[in-house]
Amino acid sequence: MPTPEPDIASSQIPVRLTGASFVWPGGRGVADVNLAVQRGEIVTLLGPNGAGKSTILKMLSGEVAPQRGEVSIFGEHHGPSARRRIGLVLQEPSTDDLMTLRETLQLHGRLFGLRRNALYQRCQELLDSLGIGDRANDRCETLSGGLRRRLDIARALLHHPDLLLLDEPTLALDPDSSLAIWETLHDRASDGAAVVICSNDTVEAERNADRVVFVNDGRQVAQDTPSSLTSGLKSDALELDWPELRAADLDELTRWDGVGDTIRTDDGLHLTVDNSAEIVPRLFQTYGSQIAGIRIRESSLRDAWFKIVGRPIENGSGPEA
Amino acid sequence: MIEFAHASLALLNRDIRAVARSRSQLYSSLLFPLMLLALLGTGVSSGLSPTSPRILNGDYTSFLAPGMIAMTALFSSTFSSAGFYRDRESGLLRAMLASPHSPQTILFGKSLGAILIGTIQALAVLVLAVIIPGIDLSWQYGWLGGVATVVVTVLALNFMLSGLSLLLALKIKTMQGFHLVMNLVLFPLFFLSGAFFPLDEVPTWLEAIGYANPLTYAVDLLHYASYADSPDGLIGPLIDGLVLGSLAALLFAFGLRRAPRSV
Numbered sequence: 001m002p003t004p005e006p007d008i009a010s011s012q013i014p015v016r017l018t019g020a021s022f023v024w025p026g027g028r029g030v031a032d033v034n035l036a037v038q039r040g041e042i043v044t045l046l047g048p049n050g051a052g053k054s055t056i057l058k059m060l061s062g063e064v065a066p067q068r069g070e071v072s073i074f075g076e077h078h079g080p081s082a083r084r085r086i087g088l089v090l091q092e093p094s095t096d097d098l099m100t101l102r103e104t105l106q107l108h109g110r111l112f113g114l115r116r117n118a119l120y121q122r123c124q125e126l127l128d129s130l131g132i133g134d135r136a137n138d139r140c141e142t143l144s145g146g147l148r149r150r151l152d153i154a155r156a157l158l159h160h161p162d163l164l165l166l167d168e169p170t171l172a173l174d175p176d177s178s179l180a181i182w183e184t185l186h187d188r189a190s191d192g193a194a195v196v197i198c199s200n201d202t203v204e205a206e207r208n209a210d211r212v213v214f215v216n217d218g219r220q221v222a223q224d225t226p227s228s229l230t231s232g233l234k235s236d237a238l239e240l241d242w243p244e245l246r247a248a249d250l251d252e253l254t255r256w257d258g259v260g261d262t263i264r265t266d267d268g269l270h271l272t273v274d275n276s277a278e279i280v281p282r283l284f285q286t287y288g289s290q291i292a293g294i295r296i297r298e299s300s301l302r303d304a305w306f307k308i309v310g311r312p313i314e315n316g317s318g319p320e321a
Numbered sequence: 322m323i324e325f326a327h328a329s330l331a332l333l334n335r336d337i338r339a340v341a342r343s344r345s346q347l348y349s350s351l352l353f354p355l356m357l358l359a360l361l362g363t364g365v366s367s368g369l370s371p372t373s374p375r376i377l378n379g380d381y382t383s384f385l386a387p388g389m390i391a392m393t394a395l396f397s398s399t400f401s402s403a404g405f406y407r408d409r410e411s412g413l414l415r416a417m418l419a420s421p422h423s424p425q426t427i428l429f430g431k432s433l434g435a436i437l438i439g440t441i442q443a444l445a446v447l448v449l450a451v452i453i454p455g456i457d458l459s460w461q462y463g464w465l466g467g468v469a470t471v472v473v474t475v476l477a478l479n480f481m482l483s484g485l486s487l488l489l490a491l492k493i494k495t496m497q498g499f500h501l502v503m504n505l506v507l508f509p510l511f512f513l514s515g516a517f518f519p520l521d522e523v524p525t526w527l528e529a530i531g532y533a534n535p536l537t538y539a540v541d542l543l544h545y546a547s548y549a550d551s552p553d554g555l556i557g558p559l560i561d562g563l564v565l566g567s568l569a570a571l572l573f574a575f576g577l578r579r580a581p582r583s584v
Contacts, residue, residue, distance in 0.1 A: 061419055063583040080421040088419040094412025098342045099335065110331035111420035111427075113324060155416065 014039055014194045015060060015163055019069035022055055030055045030218045032069070039162070042185065042195040044205040046305070047215035048313050053198035054091065054167055056215065060196060061088050061165050073163065084112065087156030091167040091198075093148035097141035101127060101151055104140060105158055112159035126154040131180055146177030153181055157188065164188060164195045170204060182208055200313055202302040206230070212301065216309050226301055233299040233307065234260035234272035238280070241293035242268035249287060256282070261307045268292075270306050272299050328422045329430040336404060336434025350397045350442045354389035355449060358382055358456070375519035375554050383457045386450040387543035388516025391536065393446045394475050395511060398439030398482040399503050405431060405487070406496035415583075424580035432483040432573070439479040440472070447471055447547070459550040470546035470558070477569045478539040484572030491579050514540045521554045532556075538564040 015037035023029035030052035037043050045053040058064045059071050062078035073082035095104055102123055109119040127133040130150040132143075140148065149169065156164060164185065170178040186208070189195050199205055205212050206226040213223040222229065245268060254262050258274035268291075273279040276296050284291065305313045340346060362382025365371060369381075376384045408414040408431070417427050447468075450456045460467040486503070493499045513520075513527070514536035520528050531537050542561040549555060 058583065083419060084421040086419065088416065090412045090415055092412050094416045096339065096408070096411055096413050098339050103335070103338065107331055107335050108416065108420070111328050111417060111422060113327065
């Protein structure tokens with residue numbers, strides 16, 4: 001799979017990580033990350049829990065400085081003026097139960113130097129645009145998870161940031177909240193903001209990202225547009241529960257016409273095929289007694305991950321670094 | 322500088338609102354010293370009839386009052402500092418640290434809330450002590466100077482405690498651990514500060530520990546300014562002020578200096 005090198009030398013690029021590495025005490029972290037994000041671009045850092053996505057985000061937000069390599073935000077190393085241009089959404093909703101929605105936004109607006117009258121107006125405008133304007137004077141403790149997430153997004157957008165960094169912004173949200181958040185992010189990108197999102201949701205990444213960076217075991221293993229990442233795949237993907245799969249059978253299978261990539265998993269086989277309507281009956285005729293279950297779908301980014309990394313994305317390696 | 326003041330005030334405003342909404346914390350911080358004054362003060366005055374010349378007319382309740390002011394500052398400042406943990410656990414602190422301000426500005430703003438709340442609550446106990454019949458404060462150098470000294474002492478004490486809380490909170494990862502350590506540190510400090518008994522009449526080893534205790538100088542200054550009718554037996558405002566002021570400045574500055582960007 002081709003991994004185009006970003007033009008990291010250009011000073012016009014708002015966000016650049018060049019050979020950036022950071023290792024936490026205990027050994028987790030990321031090594032040699034090269035990433036450039038353009039204005040108006042939505043980039044998703046895709047990987048399982050523990051892959052190192054949040055560490056990359058922390059280097060971008062300035063929470064940690066790379067131990068090797070460089071980070072540049074709008075042409076400078078991290079400092080107050082760079083942070084002023086960043087809107088950050090953390091992995092967990094970060095609100096104080098005792099504060100109202102308006103107070104939450106006003107506190108952050110004042111930390112970003114917004115003045116009282118303009119701030120009041122901006123808060124209401126944002127809350128309205130995210131569909132929580134009528135809750136402005138309610139305490140955060142009364143909000144559902146989805147509404148809290150919308151408030152986090154509103155807070156991140158408050159000071160008109162040029163770079164939005166979001167850690168799993170739609171994790172475990174209802175479809176309405178997810179949709180509202182994605183619409184807002186697309187709007188901000190259309191207005192010229194660069195957007196970087198951590199996620200392990202291949203469907204959302206494929207649907208919304210302009211570019212996807214695969215992050216696995218602290219390494220950036222691929223980056224491209226979703227369509228390029230999936231372009232070499234056969235049209236359908238099959239996931240077979242086949243615990244007793246023998247090497248000889250797998251070898252035979254890879255020689256069948258119309259079968260693409262085959263990857264052995266813990267409990268069976270993942271493969272992409274040209275036409276599942278032809279392959280599936282043949283599979284069951286030949287190996288039916290050994291196959292305990294099958295899932296058939298169109299090939300997607302999930303299969304591109306499978307092909308590049310060699311295991312499903314949900315097989316993470318522990319808590320997120 | 323204007324941005325620093327703007328941010329600090331925003332954080333102060335937020336922390337005061339948070340405490341005002343935690344009514345149980347507000348009530349308990351006032352009720353506990355009043356309860357001690359009423360029960361312990363009356364009990365010792367009547368049941369033990371103390372004869373120390375430092376306890377004027379054997380009235381232990383009045384002797385206890387300056388110590389209760391110090392205690393209120395001590396506990397409310399510590400409780401407010403625990404807000405650091407609430408903000409860290411909720412992620413709010415991380416969100417605040419992502420602002421353009423330095424971590425020192427953010428933690429200064431947060432400490433300002435703890436200091437102001439601790440000071441207001443301690444002064445509320447002073448007001449109650451003045452109002453409650455039966456508590457006699459001598460104000461040996463006049464009430465105006467006395468009150469001013471009490472206010473400055475309580476402020477310095479809160480700065481010192483905020484610095485200490487900050488240092489501990491940055492080191493100790495959980496709120497439970499923080500409270501455990503604070504209790505382990507605060508109770509001995511408080512018992513050996515001269516708040517409950519005059520230190521000049523206890524065995525030498527206890528007196529030595531008492532004088533090594535920073536809180537002793539705050540309680541001494543409070544006694545000097547409000548309760549005592551003469552400077553006899555007290556350390557005196559010069560040494561009290563020097564020790565308390567230096568420690569407050571040192572601990573607070575050191576606590577802020579250790580502020581990290583990432584929590």
